[in-house]
Amino acid sequence: MIGRGVACALGVALWMAGSALAATADHGKFKELQGPFASGEDVTRACLSCHTEAARQVMATRHWTWEYENPADGSKLGKKTMLNGFCIGDKSNEAFCQSCHVGYGWKDDSFDFSAEEKVDCLACHNTGGYKKLSGLAGHPAYERMEWPPGSGKFVEATDLARVAQHVGHTSRETCGTCHYYGGGGDGVKHGDLDSSLNAAPRELDVHMAQDGLNFACSDCHQAEEHKVPGSRIAMTAADPHGPLVRGQKSERNPATCQSCHGDKPHEESLLHAGRLNAHTDTLACQACHIPSFARGGVPTKMGWDWSTAGRMDQNGKPFQKKDDKGHVIYDSKKGDFVLGENVVPDYLWFNGKVTYTTIDTRIDPSAEVAINTFHGGPDDPDARIWPVKIFHGKQPYDVEHRTLLVPHTATPDDTAFWYNFDWPKALAAGAAATGQPYSGKFDFAATRMIWPITHMVAPKERAVACHECHSRDGRLAGVEGIYVPGRDGLPLLRTAGWLAALAALAGVLIHGALRILTHYRGK
């Protein structure tokens, strides 16, 4: 196992070093990239003059469309319309949120999704010096500007020619620019993805460790024609197959653990190998190999209460409250946060199918509203027990229509909540943008959201120990449909067994006492 690990690491290291050394083109020497470039679109035109198909490939992916049809129920999802319990929704906030769109200029519905020069190649292929600023609808700063507006901090103009001449493979940094910061900050949403992975030590992630395998995201999420495999809406929850051999043609998701390790990877000890491999029929690899999430020092949001947003300090100004570690736990713009670090996941049966509450879904605000639901059960062959982050929110809904609402928050105007702290205006503007009916009456509903935990894989010696599940109140305490030695057992049998043992003990003690008694009386 160790030998194979080292060989694998060596192979990957050689391959990565090799690909850098073996590159046959130095983009810095291309006359097309000498610039100067006035805008991102100019750079894209230069890229496309050689990489003729690249834009069309990107435009076919959900990185571009922000649309996704859920294979589980055919519902239309994707960032464009989806709801979450964090920043809630994209509509009416495009200029802010679309700093994570792989394009330039999507600030409202007038965006042209067929314009190839609007594709942002640099977002994913820069090797530094490039940042799409929130508020600029996907553009970087083209001139020195104050950012965030009113902060007194300034951002220098992006040297587009320099960035273009130094393009390279995607990296943890480029993917992380968006995927770490979903929900408005580092580590907010996922819990297993945050900026600590950029310089991950081995304990944090055995694959991405800088001093180890140093994987980029794309080492597992191997894209073809710019289509990046792996989705948290349609996941591969079970992959009961052996490892894929390099070069093997396969329809399987290349981002699963099993696509490299196979589904029976344990071989270290005669006493345990078989037993651990049998566990893979029930458990996702992640269940044992990610003992906790948010391990890298960046907290993740476990709860977010929008209902307390809008409070002002004694000077009538918005304020922030921080915890002992300096992390914000209240913000007038956003409300109260519950933060978590080194969080032990919850566990549930999951077959990869997720369904979502959308802006059309009628909710029951008397109970916690499930923004998403993970499907699967113990009798489902595609289901395994997965570790998840369960997030609890409190967010606005329409009291009459019983739908969750998308507030207009982030782009400065006289309806945006972050600039006016006026819920009625913000919700009306949001509803106008989503096109959903809005009664004008709103309240806050408790919501819940589930996030699969699949990154931050620990070294094997840090895997979850047996007793953490094989005990009465262990990690799997609430998981049904399995018999867990040490957790389960017929209470009746246990009671009867101990009673029988007690009766036997009492019997022999009484018998013995009588013997002693009659012995001395007999004397």
Next chain:
Amino acid sequence: MNEHRPVRRIYVFKRYERFWHWSQAVLIVFMMLTGFEIAGAYENFGFRRAVEYHTLAAWALLVLWAFTIFWQFTTGEWRQYIPTLKKVDAMVRYYAWGIFRGAPHPYHKTALKKHNPLQRLAYLALLAVVSPVIWVSGLFYLFYAWWGDYGVDRWLELEWVATAHTAGAFMMLVFFIVHVYLTTTGHTVFAHIKAMITGWEDEEPEGDPARSGRSLQGGDDPARSGMP
């Protein structure tokens, strides 16, 4: 107390038999300790270690049994376990009544018949009921990882196996408690244990007069054979 009389000693437990008994005793006690921990009754070694030790002890016991079965049949000792109902009532009456009155033991142990009728029944129950329950369920438990390969998972559930195994374990625990207590019912408290260690047991001569001054603490009473 009584006048000193020469006591006949018989060689009841042969060397292998004693080795077998004590190593089996150690293994079974150890397996109860680790087994009840695996079942979640308490914590000592930790679940992982408990499973490892329990598994190793199971293999050790299997090896021991393989040799012992061979020994039982080559020596003919297996006959010691043939059950009989003769004198069972006398044995029951003795434990329920006579033992408190200092009555003589109704069974005379010899090298050819070293187990009294109650013992034979108890050991037969152990061999025919408790052991099969524990071993069959235990082996299925041990090889759970391979159920899928042989289609066992289509007709068997881990919960049933675990339940049977736990039930067997409780039966073994009850046996263990009673068994240990009954070792003290020899002519002295430690007479039976001594016999199981040295192999030699004092034998009660025929026509022994009724005694009243039997000592629990040891002494020179004529021996009776009990049920260890």
